[in-house]
Amino acid sequence: MTRFSIFSLAANALGGHKSWGPTWRDAAPRAAYDVIIVGGGGHGLATAYYLAKVHGITNIAVLERGWIGGGNAGRNTTIIRSNYGLEGNTAFYEWSMKLWEGLEQDLNYNTMVSQRGVLNLYHSDGQRDAYARRGNAMRLNGIDAELLDQAGVRRLAPFLNYDHARFPIQGGLLQRRGGTARHDAVVWGYARAASNRGVDIIQNCEVTGMIRAPNGAVVGVETTRGTIKAAKVGLAVAGSSSRLAAMAGLRLPIESHALQAFVSEGLKPIIPGVITFGAGHFYISQSDKGGLVFGGDIDGYNSYASRGNLPVVEDVCEGGMALMPMIGRARLLRSWGGVCDMTMDGSPIIDRTPIQGLYLNGGWCYGGFKATPASGWCFAHLLAQDTPHETAAAYRLDRFANGRMIDEKGQGAQANLH
């Protein structure tokens, strides 16, 4: 594949951009691999890439039901951050942030990582104290965090509704290294880099069943493109984890819920970074194309429909109007929904399953995108070494049975189970 550089860009520009080849190799399935990764989203492709790069395992197939990046990797709101306060989360998300910071050089692909800052607003004394505590926990873990008072927030975002009668803005917790990345480019970048190292990326290949050995171990998968064998099968299919696990007779602590996102018409630059409302569930950033990208809560009932319902549209827009009335005249361009794995404590799972040969990466709830690099890194480690990576050691499947939940925000499927 062409190595991207200023020279390759210039040469192709002079040639009228007629000689660019495909970015990655669209493979046909072979009969057997060392590792099968089910799910050609960001997490699955990142897993394949790090398996090849870090662990030297290149006989890998990534199976994708539709086209790569067509699921939640293409439906998220592209925010990257590591502003977590609980042990088990801080080191993992910071590792992800460090990988984001070097991702473009590593992949030789422009993933448009933009560290424009993530600002979480607080609206009460209690919330300020909670944010101060979270910021301190971050700084103790070597992560940047700044607690801003109202004047500090005004300097960054003078357009907010500071004197809202119910939820006046008192200040915010700012992570300057947070920001956004281009979600599709992340998928394509990982696909290209994995493909370059010999990984087979197989699209339009839906897994329909698991092949079991007499001892119960998973030794391959049945697909719409035939039977494929492998010593290890890793699931990276958040949204459909329960469906795939059920093929192996496994029940998970996961519910599937629809989460919506929205984008407005393109506007001139007005929102400097990512801003989250602390008194409701609303967060917003502005894409490089100018659209305001925002989102809020899950719809609130089990759903495998990749679309949302109107009450949440109303709720999100109310949050936006309470926070920044200036966007009230902007027209909504599109809204869409993705199906999310909601775990019971709101934290992900990267672990072996009780079934030999079957590994699970799922349960990403509201926030899988920011975790893409570290999720791939840690899942690759698990698949190669059979032991959890140290930064993901808390994301165990059995933590609900032994009481080691990670209830960072209390945002599982329902808020009463942890």
Added chain:
Amino acid sequence: MRLPCPFCGDRDAQEFVYRGDAAPARPPSGPDHEASMFDYVYSRDNLAGLMREHWYHAQGCRNWITVTRDTRTHEIFEATLAKDAAASEPKP
């Protein structure tokens, strides 16, 4: 989405509180109570397709209703009062 409450008729889903899958039943205490309670509280079938689930009509008649819904399309097939089903079950 609208839910056909057997008492009130078709009502907006916003009037209801969602509880989830109607299938799990609280396990009786026994030697394996810890494992069965874990299963009851945390594990899910998470069906893609027809699912019986409990909704509470909080801003209406305040009945618990059992709704049969397709989780892929939100099509509603049946809604009955949960207390009718409970009354017909044998008492432990």
